Amino acid sequence: MNNFNFSDLLTTIPAFIVAIVILVGVHEFGHFWVARRLGIRVLRFSIGIGKPIWRRVSPKDGVEYVVSAIPLGGYVKLLGERSDDEQPIAAEDLPHSFHHAPVWKRVLVLLAGPAANLVLAVFFYWVLLLIGTLALKPVIGEVTEGSLSAQAGLHNNDLITAVEGREVTTREDAVVYLFDQLLEGTVQLTVRGDQGAGEVRSILIKYAGQGDLSDPQKLFSGLGFEFWHPEDPALIETIAVDSPAQRAGLKPGDLIIALDGHAINNYSDLVKSVSSRAGQNVQLKLTRSGAEIELPIAVGEIVEQGKKIGRLGVGRKASPYPVSMQVVQKLGPISALSGGVARTWDACVLDLRVIGQMLTGKLSVKNLSGAVGIAEVTGHAARQGLLTFIALLAFISVNLGILNLLPIPVLDGGQVVYQLIELVKGSPVSERVQLIAQQIGIAALIMLVSLTLYNDIARHLS
Numbered sequence: 001m002n003n004f005n006f007s008d009l010l011t012t013i014p015a016f017i018v019a020i021v022i023l024v025g026v027h028e029f030g031h032f033w034v035a036r037r038l039g040i041r042v043l044r045f046s047i048g049i050g051k052p053i054w055r056r057v058s059p060k061d062g063v064e065y066v067v068s069a070i071p072l073g074g075y076v077k078l079l080g081e082r083s084d085d086e087q088p089i090a091a092e093d094l095p096h097s098f099h100h101a102p103v104w105k106r107v108l109v110l111l112a113g114p115a116a117n118l119v120l121a122v123f124f125y126w127v128l129l130l131i132g133t134l135a136l137k138p139v140i141g142e143v144t145e146g147s148l149s150a151q152a153g154l155h156n157n158d159l160i161t162a163v164e165g166r167e168v169t170t171r172e173d174a175v176v177y178l179f180d181q182l183l184e185g186t187v188q189l190t191v192r193g194d195q196g197a198g199e200v201r202s203i204l205i206k207y208a209g210q211g212d213l214s215d216p217q218k219l220f221s222g223l224g225f226e227f228w229h230p231e232d233p234a235l236i237e238t239i240a241v242d243s244p245a246q247r248a249g250l251k252p253g254d255l256i257i258a259l260d261g262h263a264i265n266n267y268s269d270l271v272k273s274v275s276s277r278a279g280q281n282v283q284l285k286l287t288r289s290g291a292e293i294e295l296p297i298a299v300g301e302i303v304e305q306g307k308k309i310g311r312l313g314v315g316r317k318a319s320p321y322p323v324s325m326q327v328v329q330k331l332g333p334i335s336a337l338s339g340g341v342a343r344t345w346d347a348c349v350l351d352l353r354v355i356g357q358m359l360t361g362k363l364s365v366k367n368l369s370g371a372v373g374i375a376e377v378t379g380h381a382a383r384q385g386l387l388t389f390i391a392l393l394a395f396i397s398v399n400l401g402i403l404n405l406l407p408i409p410v411l412d413g414g415q416v417v418y419q420l421i422e423l424v425k426g427s428p429v430s431e432r433v434q435l436i437a438q439q440i441g442i443a444a445l446i447m448l449v450s451l452t453l454y455n456d457i458a459r460h461l462s
Helices: 006-037 091-096 103-131 148-152 171-182 216-223 244-248 267-275 333-359 371-384 386-404 412-425 431-461
Strands: 042-057 064-078 133-136 140-143 159-163 186-192 200-206 225-227 255-259 281-288 291-298 300-304 307-311 326-329
Touching: 006 042, 006 064, 006 103, 006 386, 103 133, 103 333, 103 386, 103 412, 133 171, 148 200, 148 216, 159 171, 171 186, 171 333, 216 225, 244 291, 255 267, 267 307, 333 386
Parallel strands: none
Antiparallel strands: 042 064, 133 326, 140 225, 159 186, 186 200, 255 281, 281 291, 300 307
């Protein structure tokens, strides 16, 4: 029920640019560094695309360093990498040409970009674990009556201590392991009642293939539980422009205490009551400046999964979590490095499994997010603080590394396939085949970008 406001752009756009520059810059530096170490000549290293706004040619090795106007990408140009846009290569320079290098060297150069992103993720996770970060304990809040979780015996105030035998101490770990295991159809939880002070129990949640669980926005509603959170009063802080709330005359600072005669004790009560009254006219009772007011309002509606859901267009400021719900993650240098490697590995495995499930139609493509979604979450993370921003960069860096390993011709993984085919058949893949494959790859990427853009827009409309 929150709205994105214009002031958020002041952090969203710069944060997005910084994230892209760091992630793409490190990716391209991986190609650059390995190529030079293997004796392949680098002609240009560019951060950004489009018209150059700064350039410098190194007098030592002739590499042209460029910063371009559009900070949404970058590239490394190698000698002999694309024969169609270069002058003939002198005989003495052939040993330093990309296409005249042994296949194993070319493969290493191509893999170096994705590898650099994974190394960057390990470094970011290492920094986070070394500095120490606050996280939330995976304590269960409300469990929906009759839900999968309720049927399995999950209770309010249960603390999740393990998912499929893997120890968890934070909500982040619990969510990652939950999502990973739900791809298999069931999930085994180890919990302790009374926020960790009670008895240990084993819970088996069986997932029968409901489509809701494959949609990230439906994961917990599909399981039938949510994590514990402070019970905030239904105190209005923000009102969306041209929303039902604004049209009805609601104001920031209003405290809603009843809806159609039913008491509203907290913000969660308000959300549940409004969600079930899409398109209806209701009567709100609220307090404003110490006085009680009755206010009629026409509830707005959105459609999710074919179901109408009521919306007012209001938001509230969340209360801080108590110390009892927080846990500090802080390790020594060696343990933090080991933890960084483990987190990166887990993220890689999850990414590959998710991609596989999407390709087979077992997982919703709504998990995909594009530039709009990434920009929004990077802006939100930047507003939460530097450590949250670093954690998001680590997550995206893993995704960027894995994405570029996919065997799509215009990506690093597709180029590696070309090299391996050449190694097997003893000659390069024909230009005609490469052209056709490239066209297919571009079409696939256009479809992917279109789908992610649609998902981003759909999330905003909902």
